Amino acid sequence: MIQIRRYSPLDHDDVWRIHLLVISEANVEPTHQHYHDILNIPEQYLHTGGEFLVGIGDNGVVFAMGGLKIISEGKAEIKRLRVHPSFQKKGYGQLILSKLELRAQELGIQHLILDTLSNQYGAQKLFEKNGYKQQGPAIIDGFNVVLYEKKLA
Template sequence: MRIRQYQQADKSAVWALHKAALHGTGADLEDGQWDADLFQIEEVYLNNQGEFLVGEIENRIVAMGAIKKITSTRSEIKRMRVHPDFQKRGLGQMMLTQLEARAIALSYQVLQLDTTTLQVAAQQLYRKNGFVQLETIEIVKGLTVLFFKKDLLPLPDE
């Protein structure tokens, strides 16, 4: 998989991936204000000390993930998705590794994220990578949301 930064021309493919991946877990809510960031990727992520990456296989976007600034030292992993046809191949791990490296390069010290109880594979991926589940749990539109965080270590000097 080739990972690169999001481009405006990716908008419809990113939306389709978002919907397909959520539908595959049963966590797809009807469209609403919680999806607004996907229509403003440049403003929300790229132009605001964040990142939005897509993963391609044979020119098809099959994975994505983003970093969103929370404070000058804290950021959030958002929109981690792998198309159902490409899951269980390590693509989520590849994307998460790239996002963590990018967060460190952007000088963030803490990464946080949320996922639902329905997204079991995502929970396993985050735990495997050192994310710790917080005690806070929230119910959003009938879905139970779990919160995680990870303290980042700076990259060693090269």
């Protein structure tokens, strides 16, 4: 069972732990400066009109997360979609993504973008299944990524 709710500063340690686990599995240095936003979720997401959700198990521990970062009027980015490795491939990433897309629509967002590491094939499959169109490879802060975009109705 999963409860999805808005991030609270009390979730900080759990969110950081999940980030470290997921990014380490992708063979990336998880403390790279590229990830500064995850240390400042209220300022980077919530105070700027976006959203950051966490998924919590029956034991009260956060095991999934994802953010919606406003870029400009009508445009936002899905960021930091992560599921603890022990809980992957159970539909939790899909649940967080769906809730973030719903929130984007509520905020009047018509255009979503995101990127994922080029070696995160599960994430790529999830995004493509949800209608995100691949925009090609890119290098962001030294990381090989795949760019995606989706137009919302």
